[in-house]
Amino acid sequence: MKIKKTKIEREPTEFALRVYDLLRQVPRGRVVSYGELARALGKASPxxxxxxxxxxxxxxxxxxxxxxxxxxxxxxxxxxxxxxALRRKLDLLAREGVVFEKGRLKDAANKFHEFGVT
DNA sequence: GCCCTACATCAAC
DNA sequence: GTTGATGTAGGGC
Incomplete structure (x- = not known):
């Protein structure tokens, strides 16, 4: 039978691939904001x-x-x-040295923003 | 200090 | 055209 399972999982687009590539540049113990990624891409919105x-x-x-x-x-x-899931995310970050408090980033110094800047 | 609302902006549905 | 793992600006508690 043909169970059209609403193709929810589509293949990543070029745009998405760019985002992933940037994100992979983020070292452990560092975090980025959606806006920073968008900015790194040059032309995108958070x-x-x-x-x-x-x-x-x-x-x-x-x-x-x-x-x-x-x-x-x-x-x-x-x-x-x-x-x-959010709690897990906080735990993962805390493990890497990124401390969160009350669901907010405690130290903004953990924010990474040096993409491609070798 | 905290939270919510409105508008802006880009990609995917 | 609407929604979405946002951002900024403005207002209220």
């Missing part, structure tokens, strides 16, 4: 970045847990903006 990350087909390969909001908020994780 929302577009979030869209790409949410689709993230390269789950373990792309550290989507190192992406937070510019205002220090935690953003989302694995498609969830709230719930146990």
């Amino acid at each position: 929302r577009a970045v979030g869209q790409a990350l949410r689709r993230n087909p390269y789950a373990p390969e792309v550290p989507c847990h190192r992406v937070i909001a510019a205002n220090g908020r935690i953003g989302g994780f694995q498609g969830y903006r709230t719930g146990p």
Whole structure:
């Protein structure tokens, strides 16, 4: 039988691939904001970045847990903006040295913004 | 200090 | 045209 399972998981677009590549540059113990990624891309909006990350087909390969909001908020994780997934994200970051407090980034110094700047 | 609302902006549905 | 893992600006508690 043909069970058209609503192709939810589409292949990543060129735009998404760019986002993933940048995210992979983020070292451990560092986090980036959607806006920073959008800025690194040169021409994009924070929302577009979030869209790409949410689709993230390269789950373990792309550290989507190192992406937070510019205002220090935690953003989302694995498609969830709230719930146990967020707690997991905070735990992963804390493990890498990124301390969060009350769902907010405690030290903004952990923010990384040196893409491609070798 | 905290939270919410409105508008702007780009990509995907 | 609407939504979305946002951002900035403005207002209220």
